[in-house]
Amino acid sequence: MFSIKFKTTEELPEPSPRLIDQVIGQDEAVKIILSAVKNKRNVILLGDPGVGKSMIVKAVGEILQDFGDFTPYYVIAKPNLKNMERPIVEVIDGEYKEDLKEIPKLDLKSPNPLTLILIMVGAIILSQYFLRSIPEKYLLASVTITALIVLVFGFIIILTSIMGASRASMSNSLSPMDLKPVLLYECKKRPLVRASAYNVTRLLGDIKHCPLGGRPPLGTPPHKRIILGAIHEAHRGILYVDEIKTMPLEVQDYILTALQDKCLPISGRNPNSSGATVETNPIPCDFILIMSGNMDDVYNLRAPLLDRIDYKIVLKNKMDNTLENRDKILQFIVQEIKNNNLNPMTYDGCCEVVKIAQYLAGSKDKLTLRLRLLANIIKMANDIAMGKEIEELLGNFDEKGNYNPETKKDDNKKVYITAEHIRKVFESGIYSMEKQVALNYIKNFKRYKHIVPNDTPKVGVVYGLAVIGVGGIGDVTKIIVQILDSKNPGTHLLNISGDIAKHSITLASALSKKLVSEGKLPLPKKDIDLNNKEIYIQFSQSYSKIDGDSATAAVCLAIISALLNIPLKQDFAITGSLDLNGNVLAIGGVNEKIEAAKKYGFKRVIIPEANKIDVIESEGIEIIPVKTLDEIIPLVFDLESIKNTETSKISK
Ligand code: ADP
Secondary structure: OOOOOOOEHHHOOOOOOOHHHHOOOOHHHHHHHHHHHHOOOOEEEEOOOOOOHHHHHHHHHHOHHHOOOOOOEEEEEEOOOOOOOOOEEEEEEOOOOOOOOOOOOOOOOOOOHHHHHHHHHHHHHHHHHHHHOOOHHHHHHHHHHHHHHHHHHHHHHHHHHHHHHHHHHHOOOOOOOOOOOEEEEEEOOOOEEEEEOOOHHHHHOEEOOOOOOOOOOOOOOHHHOEEOOHHHHOOOOEEEEEOHHHOOHHHHHHHHHHHHHOEEOOEOOOOOOHHHHOEOOOEEOOOEEEEEEOHHHHHHOOHHHHHHOOEEEEOOOEEEOOHHHHHHHHHHHHHHHHHOOOOOEEHHHHHHHHHHHHHHHOOOOEEEOOHHHHHHHHHHHHHHHHHHHHHHHHOOEOOOOOEOHHHOOOOOOOOOEOHHHHHHHHHHOOOOHHHHHHHHHHHHHHHHOOOOOOEEEEOOEEEEEEEEOOOOEEEEEEEEEEEEEOOOOEEEEEOOOOHHHHHHHHHHHHHHHHHHHHOOOOOOOOOOOHHHEEEEEEEEOOOOOOOOOOOHHHHHHHHHHHHHOOOEEEOEEEOOEEOOOOEEEOOOOHHHHHHHHHHHOOOEEEEEHHHHHHOOOOOOOEEEEEOEHHHHHHHHEOHHHHHHHHHHHHHO
8 A cells, every 4th residue: 555564653754844845746836836936927826625725835935035035124104294194105125123213293384372472562562653653632543553453463363372272182193203104014034925815905905994082093193094915015025815716806906906016005995984085105015926716716817817827827636546646645644643733543544544535536546635625534533533532531420420530441542543433534424514415315315215226127217326416425316218109209308407417318318219220239129110209217206406427328228128118127226428329438426326336235336447447445246347338238138038028929
C-alpha cells in the first residue's frame, strides 16, 4: 500500500512546518502561483470545494517575504481644513513615528470683540471732538449721535460674540488633539490580506457614521472616521478575495478601477449615514489580486475584470492511485493529525483512508483531492475513537449514578484511530448532508420497494441502478416495459423527468426496435408489426429526481424482452449507457451502484467494461464487465425456458 512499513503514524516522520510543503497533489498550481506572485500577475484559482485553494494562498503568504525587496510604509489621515468632508489620506514610506508637533490650526476669521470695543471708544472720542465745535443748541443731536454709535457698535459686539461662541462650540470637536493626523495602518512586511467578496466595507473601506451621542462621539472629524479597505491594506502585497460567487457587480467595478489606477478613494458606503458625504483623495493600492471560487463562480465575474486576471488556474480534484500518491495521502494524514492535535492512526486506518479517497474519487484508479472532506472524516473518526473513552468513563458510574473511579479501566490506554472508526464515519455519511439524506431516503423507503432479486424470469422486467444525490449513494430501480397494440405507435416514459434520461430512453427504444425488426439478435425471431405497437416504460417507484443515461442498456433489454415476449433473468442488476451501434458506454458512480446491487441481494451486476478499472470492492457479488449489447443478451435472457417451450411445441 505505502512505500514505508509502519504500525501506527507515530512512527512516521513529522510533517514539514512550511505550509507550502504540506500542499498535496497540486504541484502544478503551486508552481504557477509562485511564478505569478514573483512576476506580479493576478491569479484566479478555481476548483471544487476543499481542494486547497485557500491553503495554497496561505502557504504563499508564509513565504511572501522571499519575493524581493519591500519598502515598509504607513498610512495616515489628515483633516482638510479647506473642506472637512474631503479628508486627506497619505501613504508614507518608512516607519511611523508619532509627531505631536504638527497640529494644524483652525482659521476662525470672526472679528475680535475687544478690537471692536476699542474702535467704538475711538469713534466716540472722535465724534465728541467734532461735536465740540457744534453750538450748544445742537448738543442734543450730538448726544443722540453718540448714543447711536454706542448702539450700533454694541450690537456688532454682541453679534460677533454670539458667532464666536457658536464657532467655538463647533470647534469643540475640532480641538487641537482632534485635528491631529491619525495613523490608519502600518505595514512593516509584505502583506497578504484576505477578504470575502461579499464584504464590501472590508474590501473597499468606509467612513463611519457620526451619530448623536453614539460612537464615534458627536463631532468626530471625518479624517478620524475613515476605515481603510482590504485593497488599501494589500498595497505592495497580495489581496486574496475568496467566495467570488458573492461579489456584487459594483464591487467588481471598483476592484477593476483599483487594478487599473492603482489607487482608489474611500467614501461612505451607507447612503443614510453622515459618512456618505465624505470622500478621501485616491489612496494608493498597488496589489496582486488572487481570487478563488468554484468552477461555475467564474461566470459571475464581469468580462473586463476577468480579462485583467492573467493566470486562470483550475485545481485538480483527483490524482492517480500510484504508490507515490498513496504516500502523499499518508503525508496528509500525518499533517492532519499534527495540525489538529488528533490521536495517532493505525496502519489499517491509513489503508482505509486511501480506500475512502478512492470512493470519493469514484474509481479504484484514482484518489480524491477533495482533502477537506477527507480531513473531516479523519477528525470525526478521531472523535469516535475518543467517544469510546467517554463511554468507558461513563462506565465508571455505578447503577445509582455515583462516580466510582475504581471501575475505571486502563486510564493510560493509548487511543488510536482505526479502520473501524474511519469506516463508521464513511458509512454513516455524517460528513455529508446529501449522503445522509440519501441514506435516510433508502432506509425509510427500501422496505416499501417492490424489488424481488433472484425471482423467476420475467418478461419486460429489469433492474437498473442509480445514484441518489450529489456524492450520494446507489439504489436499485425496477424498470417495467409493457407493449400495447395500438393505432398510435410511440414510446411513453413514466416517472422520469430528466432530459438526459428522456433522450437515452428514445435511443433505447429506437435501438431495440431496430434490433428486433432486423432479426439479427441471438434470440428466436418473431414477426412483429412495430407500426402498431405502443411502448410504455415505467421506472417503478422512482420518486426522487434521477437523471442520466446509465439505464439505457437496462431499458433496451426490457423493450426487447417485451417485444419478443422472452423473459429476462431476475438475478442481476445492470448499469450502462449505449450508443446507437449497441456499444456499452461508461457511467458514473459505479461503486455506489455495485454496493446497492449487493445490499438488495442480487447475485450479479453487469457494468460497462470501461468502468472495470473503477471498481474498488468486488467481494460478495459477481461483477460482469461488458463491451456490447450482444455480449449481454446470452447472459440475461432465459433462453432455456424458450428452448423448453419450443420443444414442448414441437412434441405437441
Ligand atoms: P478550498 O479553499 O479549496 O475550499 P481549503 O484550502 O480551505 O480548501 O482546504 C481546507 C483544508 O483541507 C485545508 O486546511 C487542509 O487541511 C485540507 N486540504 C485541502 N486541500 C489540500 C491539499 N491540496 N493538500 C493538503 N491539505 C489539503
